[in-house]
Amino acid sequence: MKLGYKLAAEAFGPKELIRQAVRAEQAGFDFVEISDHYHPWLDVQGHSPFAWNVLSAIAMKTDQLGLATGVTCPTVRYHPAIIAQAAATLAIISDDRFTLGIGAGERLNEHVVGQGFPSVRGRHERLVEALDIINLLWQGGYQSYEGKHLQLEDAQVFDLPSKLPVIAVAAGGKQAAELAATHGTGLFATEPRADLVETFTGAGGNGPKYAEASVAWAPSKDEAVKAAHETTRWALTGWKVMSELPNPVNFEAAAATVRPEDIAEQFAVGPDPEPYVKMVGEYKDAGYDHIVLMNAGPDPDGFIDFFAKELKGHL
Numbered sequence: 001m002k003l004g005y006k007l008a009a010e011a012f013g014p015k016e017l018i019r020q021a022v023r024a025e026q027a028g029f030d031f032v033e034i035s036d037h038y039h040p041w042l043d044v045q046g047h048s049p050f051a052w053n054v055l056s057a058i059a060m061k062t063d064q065l066g067l068a069t070g071v072t073c074p075t076v077r078y079h080p081a082i083i084a085q086a087a088a089t090l091a092i093i094s095d096d097r098f099t100l101g102i103g104a105g106e107r108l109n110e111h112v113v114g115q116g117f118p119s120v121r122g123r124h125e126r127l128v129e130a131l132d133i134i135n136l137l138w139q140g141g142y143q144s145y146e147g148k149h150l151q152l153e154d155a156q157v158f159d160l161p162s163k164l165p166v167i168a169v170a171a172g173g174k175q176a177a178e179l180a181a182t183h184g185t186g187l188f189a190t191e192p193r194a195d196l197v198e199t200f201t202g203a204g205g206n207g208p209k210y211a212e213a214s215v216a217w218a219p220s221k222d223e224a225v226k227a228a229h230e231t232t233r234w235a236l237t238g239w240k241v242m243s244e245l246p247n248p249v250n251f252e253a254a255a256a257t258v259r260p261e262d263i264a265e266q267f268a269v270g271p272d273p274e275p276y277v278k279m280v281g282e283y284k285d286a287g288y289d290h291i292v293l294m295n296a297g298p299d300p301d302g303f304i305d306f307f308a309k310e311l312k313g314h315l
Helices: 014-027 051-061 080-093 107-113 120-137 174-182 194-202 221-236 248-254 260-266 273-286 300-314
Strands: 002-007 031-034 066-069 098-102 143-146 151-155 166-170 186-189 209-216 290-295
Touching: 002 014, 002 066, 002 300, 014 031, 014 051, 014 300, 031 051, 031 290, 051 066, 051 080, 080 098, 080 120, 080 151, 098 120, 098 186, 120 143, 120 151, 120 166, 120 174, 166 174, 174 186, 174 194, 186 194, 194 273, 209 221, 209 273, 221 260, 273 290, 273 300, 290 300
Parallel strands: 002 031, 002 290, 031 066, 066 098, 098 166, 166 186, 186 209, 209 290
Antiparallel strands: 143 151
């Protein structure tokens, strides 16, 4: 089992994220994962740097740390040809430490280019075509593709790594989990759902299985809950809300009914390792082997120290 640290790109600026990644490697985390957003979820978070620049800098400042996007949408704001090139370059820069996390996206980030945001069915169709294009370009040579939604004309990625990155496809249901097996080489999830792992492996998937676990460290449970409620209450609104709202102000309204006690029920919080161990165990038992700790607490350095000195040994 590999343990990862989530770089909260909505909550910190680029230089701070790079610093945290270096500290995460020193503390013994196996990899870092970064969200690829244009907007934060809430205005109070206040940041959203370009994830690919941040990852490139981290690659040059670390030696063993794995890198991953969690996740990138290659269908609206980006064309998949650009992501194929970006991921290939980052794999070379990082000496094959990069995993390309791919998903269908959220309106929050994709509407900004003025192309609208597709229906659920349209998103899935576009994601299939995007994965086709990425895989095609990674075969080398000049390639073309004519899809229902996406096209590629006589394009070649000239700098390809000797080892292609894992493509971990985000799945919230059976259809996407099957796609992760047929068009990707890994699975990405946000819940400890064994059914997604079973669908992925049943469809022939045998790559790494990534999952995010929500935690909030602070010297006291109350401090942890307060901080997570202030910045991360959006996470309890549910995927149908999270994928559809266009701006942070909309998430502010949608999360108005989320209470601190709701955070305490859904997150592993406070200074005691036991809730964290229990949560990670649920993901491990469900079949996930790359578990990302998403800390919503107020002190990232305190959490990294907690991991190094206490939590890592328990896990």
